[in-house]
Amino acid sequence: MAKLTEERARDRRQTILDAAAALFAERGFSDTSMADIVEASGVATGTVYRYFANKDAVVMAVSEGALGTRFDPDEGDPLPLDEAMNALMAAATDQRRGQISSHVWARATSSARLQTLIAERHVRVCRWLARSIDQASGDPSPAATHRAELILCAVSGLQMRVASGVEVDTDAFREGLFALAG
Amino acid sequence: MAKLTEERARDRRQTILDAAAALFAERGFSDTSMADIVEASGVATGTVYRYFANKDAVVMAVSEGALGTRFDPDEGDPLPLDEAMNALMAAATDQRRGQISSHVWARATSSARLQTLIAERHVRVCRWLARSIDQASGDPSPAATHRAELILCAVSGLQMRVASGVEVDTDAFREGLFALAG
DNA sequence: CCTTGCGGAATGAGCGTTCATTCATAGACT
DNA sequence: AGTCTATGAATGAACGCTCATTCCGCAAGG
Numbered sequence: 001m002a003k004l005t006e007e008r009a010r011d012r013r014q015t016i017l018d019a020a021a022a023l024f025a026e027r028g029f030s031d032t033s034m035a036d037i038v039e040a041s042g043v044a045t046g047t048v049y050r051y052f053a054n055k056d057a058v059v060m061a062v063s064e065g066a067l068g069t070r071f072d073p074d075e076g077d078p079l080p081l082d083e084a085m086n087a088l089m090a091a092a093t094d095q096r097r098g099q100i101s102s103h104v105w106a107r108a109t110s111s112a113r114l115q116t117l118i119a120e121r122h123v124r125v126c127r128w129l130a131r132s133i134d135q136a137s138g139d140p141s142p143a144a145t146h147r148a149e150l151i152l153c154a155v156s157g158l159q160m161r162v163a164s165g166v167e168v169d170t171d172a173f174r175e176g177l178f179a180l181a182g
Numbered sequence: 183m184a185k186l187t188e189e190r191a192r193d194r195r196q197t198i199l200d201a202a203a204a205l206f207a208e209r210g211f212s213d214t215s216m217a218d219i220v221e222a223s224g225v226a227t228g229t230v231y232r233y234f235a236n237k238d239a240v241v242m243a244v245s246e247g248a249l250g251t252r253f254d255p256d257e258g259d260p261l262p263l264d265e266a267m268n269a270l271m272a273a274a275t276d277q278r279r280g281q282i283s284s285h286v287w288a289r290a291t292s293s294a295r296l297q298t299l300i301a302e303r304h305v306r307v308c309r310w311l312a313r314s315i316d317q318a319s320g321d322p323s324p325a326a327t328h329r330a331e332l333i334l335c336a337v338s339g340l341q342m343r344v345a346s347g348v349e350v351d352t353d354a355f356r357e358g359l360f361a362l363a364g
Numbered sequence: 365c366c367t368t369g370c371g372g373a374a375t376g377a378g379c380g381t382t383c384a385t386t387c388a389t390a391g392a393c394t
Numbered sequence: 395a396g397t398c399t400a401t402g403a404a405t406g407a408a409c410g411c412t413c414a415t416t417c418c419g420c421a422a423g424g
Contacts, residue, residue: 026291049380055380102288109207118348119347119348154336157336177332
């Protein structure tokens with residue numbers, strides 16, 4: 001069992017991360033124990049600590065995964081506005097993602113690292129969306145950023161509700177949001 | 183020390199609740215221990231359990247307090263739209279309230295009781311706001327409910343961000359929101 | 365002197381983390 | 395090709411600590 005190939009290492013890490021994400025999503029970070037993760041992932045206690053320094057490292061890795069890197073403002077042309085909006089709606093209605101996000105928002109009240117992560121992502125996604133809005137309207141304006149911010153807040157609010165099972169008329173929401181965008 | 187007057191009981195309960203709310207707000211429910219609450223409230227361990235059956239009872243009481251009962255759709259005339267919106271903005275920018283709310287959203291993923299509480303409040307506030315929108319526009323329409331839902335989601339999104347220290351242009355947000363309302 | 369609110373030490377379950385041990389494998393040597 | 399050995403990934407019992415909760419003795423009001 002000597003050498004650990006980089007590929008196998010990634011695979012192993014991902015196994016742990018997947019199990020952790022599923023548990024974190026429905027129980028939250030603090031109410032999921034390392035023992036739970038060990039059991040769900042099928043590896044041994046010590047193995048988890050080979051791949052992650054401590055529980056917080058697992059939490060951060062899962063959080064980063066859930067907040068998503070898909071919305072990069074600096075890669076090529078902005079997405080057409082309707083595609084951008086659809087991507088946001090898809091993210092908002094993903095149950096698992098939403099649940100983890102809610103735990104991230106909550107934990108941010110006591111974690112400076114999570115606050116930084118959230119603030120960074122907010123700014124990034126905001127720029128990303130503003131570019132699409134600008135492109136659609138023809139001329140760039142500072143109002144696009146404000147409009148983007150409002151839309152993102154609405155999307156977050158929808159995400160929370162979907163995550164905790166509140167019934168929301170998603171189609172009507174989408175329509176209202178599209179009208180708001182442009 | 184014989185009789186416990188009802189007034190004194192309420193007072194004692196509130197002392198515990200206030201201490202608990204402050205701790206819950208910044209550390210979250212699970213990362214706040216009963217010992218923490220005992221220390222912060224200045225009463226003894228046994229006393230907390232005299233006024234609350236267990237930790238979950240404290241959690242529920244604080245949650246109900248934070249979600250607020252101010253927005254009652256069934257009391258008299260609806261508020262003028264701008265006043266209603268201002269009330270929502272005030273709630274959204276209240277740091278403590280927002281922090282507790284974020285913990286409530288998170289815990290709802292694993293608490294059916296909290297899910298019910300949230301869903302109930304959502305419907306209630308939605309009706310409350312829709313009535314104000316209807317009154318402002320003159321004629322009632324089903325679109326008012328959808329518009330109210332969109333606004334509430336946006337307000338929740340803002341609340342999360344403010345609670346976790348993301349810098350948002352609140353004035354621009356307010357403006358955009360008012361435009362959206364009517 | 366009885367009643368009753370109150371205090372806080374005691375309890376045992378469960379937590380995150382550590383580390384001595386095991387053993388499958390890769391590669392060196394015949 | 396066959397044997398041996400050094401390696402290090404994997405293991406899981408054990409540790410020290412914190413948790414929510416209990417319960418009995420104390421003190422004070424009627």
